[in-house]
Amino acid sequence: MTDLGKNTVASDDPGYCRPTVTLKVNGQEREVLIDPRMTLLDCLREVLRLTGTKKGCDHGQCGACTIHINGRRVNSCLALAAAHVGDEIVTIEGLGVPGRLHPMQAAFLENDAYQCGYCTSGQIMSAVALLREPCGMSDDDVREFMSGNICRCGAYPNIVKAIQQARRALRGR
């Protein structure tokens, strides 16, 4: 078999978790010990301690783990961390910080767009990505574009309000 050198992360390594890869997260290069089985979600939470990204279903059904890869939203629970070397990864922590919130984060706060808050970081990551997507202006358009983010508390009406408010504010700039 072709020797793929550094292209391989092998499971027969005596210390299976030994290989390190460099991931670019929120603008910073981070060296991580990687197991090929590790999803980006687990890597962010358990290795890099960026716990803003949440694990809901772990099967790409709920959207709680939504992050941005190269500017587009994806479910981090279905992405293998080692396959994303070289990609630009952005999590909720990279969006804004207390005192300097992203306008979408501020809109969620202002509109009380959550109850328990567990799905909120995923909702916001989707909502921020939506700003760059060909989403129509109606509430129904927003509902369709946000259907990959489930809220078990049912905060949907205020989530839609928050997104529409942030869109109007950002358009008015």
Place this chain on the structure above:
Amino acid sequence: MQPFDLVRAPDRRTAVAEGATSHTAQQGASVRFLAGGTTLVDLMKLGVERPGRVVDINRLGLDDIHKQANGDLFIGATARNSDLAHHPLVRGSYSALSQAILAGASTQLRNAATTAGNLLQRTRCMYFRDLASACNKRAPGSGCPAIAGTNRMLAILGTSEACIATNPSDMAVAMMVYDAVVHVQGVAGDRQVPLMDFYVLPGERPDIENVLEAGDLVTHVTLSSPSTGERSTYLKLRDRASYEFALVSAAVAIRLTNDGAIASARFALGGIGTRPWRVTEAERELVGQAPSDKAFRNAAEICLEEARPQSQNGFKIELARRCIVHAFKQISQ
């Protein structure tokens, strides 16, 4: 998840050689190509897929979408579903395809999922996904609890005594009506397989789902160029308004003559077959007729002639008839 080696393939030839070390490209393959991961990683977590080696094919430059010199649309194997659905050429000339993709999954999933991955996605039959259940598709010979069990979402066409699992793709249904051809690079060279011949009916071996052999790498799909004046649409009927698999769906395309008769018509159904379902005899019945409920319903009857309902999904037969009629009416008025 079972341990595996993760390899980033430097070129297609290496990917093919890696794939060929497996004994099969079907259920039980020891090597899997990784594109978007939305099906594969999910099934690896469940233990349904247990490859010892995973070959990342995301950096092989297989993601282009363009119009070929002969007018056909070239769709790269790793083009993302979002990119395909929103591509100007697709929105302009292949409406049913754009609509079908956008009717499936969520934006997050479509941003990761790819052309070839969508074609090869596995059934959502709950018994297939549950290792505690028997399933002839996952564990050949173990039985099919769906036949006497929960089968409301499952197939009424192309089923066998061994399997009634539905093919869940929306994209593939639309591709059927555009005469899609799947281009494959294999150990013995390149070959082309019409999508109509790509999927295999379950028969006694539901673990075999398509014609791919070990090492076969889908490189791209081509769609024939639609004739001038043709209209197409995709109608998906489901339990929720968004983010749900089809109970029944229909991709339809029609072209009318100047005096309003049907010059050509094509349609395919999703959500009701063990593969995307297209019956060309039913389409030929429509040619020369005036577009009417009666004509479309007659074509639907022909398409559904061999339908065999299970205990919970008999409603799909009438739903499919109405879906076909309604979709055709939408674009022929």
